[in-house]
Every structure is written in C-alpha cells, then in structure tokens.
Amino acid sequence: SSSAGVSIPIRNQAGAHTGFVKIFQDATHLRARTKYLENELQQSANRHLQRDTFVGTIAHEMRNPLGPLHMAIELMKSIPDESGRYQDLVRLMSRQIVFLERLVEDLVDLTRVQTGHLRIAYKRTQYQQLLVDAMDSCRAAAVTKGVNLHVGLPPVPIEVDVDPQRLHQVVANLVNNAIKFTPEGGSVWLTATVDQTHLVLYVKDNGLGIAADLLPRIFDMFTQAQGLNSERGAGLGTGLAIVKEIVALHQGTVEVRSEGLGKGAEFIGPVPRTQPRGPQAELSAVLR
Secondary structure, eight states: OOOHHHHHHHEEESSSSEEEEEEEEEEEHHHHHHHHHHHHHHHHHHHHHHHHHHHHHHHHHHHHHHHHHHHHOOOOOOOOOOOOOTTTHHHHHHHHHHHHHHHHHHHHHHHHHHHHHHOOOOOOEEEEHHHHHHHTTHHHHHHHOOOOOEEEOSSSSOEEEEOHHHHHHHHHHHHHHHHHTTTTEEEEEEEEEESSSSSEEEEEEESSSOOTTGGGGSSTTTTTGGOOGGGGGSOOOOOHHHHHHHHHHHOOOOOOSSTTSOOOOEEEEEEEOOOOSHHHHHHHHHHH
C-alpha cells in the first residue's frame, strides 16, 4: 500500500535538536479516489466530445434542406396572387425558414467554438447603423408576437472597430430572446452607450424574468432545455451561448440581471470599441 509521512523535530529544553518523530498515514484510499476522479473526468470529456460532434453533424445536415426551402419560398413570393389567398401563408413560412436558418447557424457556430474555429473579422463600422439593422431583422418576430420594440441610440454618429456581422448576431440574438420571453403587449428596449474605451449594449424586457437558480447558467449551452418549471425552460439556449462566445472574442463581457420570475430581464454587454492590441490579444486569437 501507499503511505505518506510527516516528520516532527524533537528539541530539548535548551532548544537543540535531539531527534525526529515520523508519523505515517496510509494513503491507499487517496490514490484510489484520485484514480476514480480522473476516470470520471475523462468520461465527462468524452461525453462532451460526443455531444459536440452530434450537434455539429445535425446542424450541417439541416443546412442541406434549408437551402432549397428558402429558394422555394422566394419563388412563391414572385408568383402573382391577385386574391391574396396565399400571402399570409407565404409570409408565415418565410418567417419560420428564417428562424430555422438562424438556429442552424447558431448550432454551427457553437461547433466552431468547441473546435476553436470561430473567428472574428474586425472592420470599421458605423455603430448606430449596425444596431438599427439588427433591430430591423427582429421586427417581424416582434409584430407576430405583439411585442413593442424601443431603441435608444447616441445622437452623434460613432465609428467602432468590431466584427459587424458577429455583433449584429449578438444584438439580434439578445433582442429575439427578449421577444420570445415577453408576452403580447410587452416591450423590449435596446439602448446603446459609448465611452472612450467601450461600447455598451443594454437589452431589457418586461417579460417573464429569470429565476435566481437559472441566472448563473443562463449563458450555458442547453441550459434552457433542462425541463425547468417555467417558460424559460423552453428552447435550446443556443442564442445566448453564442452571444457569450462572440462577446468574449471581442475581449468583452456580458451579464444578465433579473429580479425574478415575472419581473423582466436585462442583458448588458460592454465591448471594446477598438480592436484589442498587444500580446494578450494576440495570444487570445491564437488560442481561439
């Protein structure tokens, strides 16, 4: 068996060393416990790898039928329909196709995160226009749900260095998430501010709110699919997981606040307004 010992010096009344006492403790159970935990950790890593591989495969397979479906919808829009009999149906199908495409792209991006292949491409971008475009992409969902959208932006045009496509994705995901959990007649607010170093996004709603036990895990993938006893338990939670990763790639952070169920929620995301420089930023880019 394995053992570990502790040596204790013995001194006489004058303080001089006269010998040592060594106490041994049987550590066999500690080695067995360590081995068990190592095995558990390896099995957990294998399960995560299998899950990520499965998700990535499903996402790429779903891309194949979505292309023809999207093309078919666009062709149907071009067919004259004087009676207007099919307009509502075509609009409905178009919205659902867009939703599916967004879900699939989020799943693909999460796979890229797990493999370190998610990249951002910095570009000089007009801040307010980027936010307006992102909000416009959410208006159809808000109208369908009966949710009011409100936007508050800085009055003076501001140029920032970000990945516009990815930041558009962040804003759209946050706003669509707020719409999803806000009942008919409710409101969602997008507010943006800037200081000398950061741009800050605020997405607030007066909807269902978030339970305290869910707050620490709200940005984790599949958190919302764990059968929680609230409407926040509906969905995969991929949108918020992607938000967290994209903001992190920009060297920013994102947090959520909610006073509880039924009291709405607010997401706050400060992001550097210029591309990070220096060894730490370069190291982050390599690691990603």
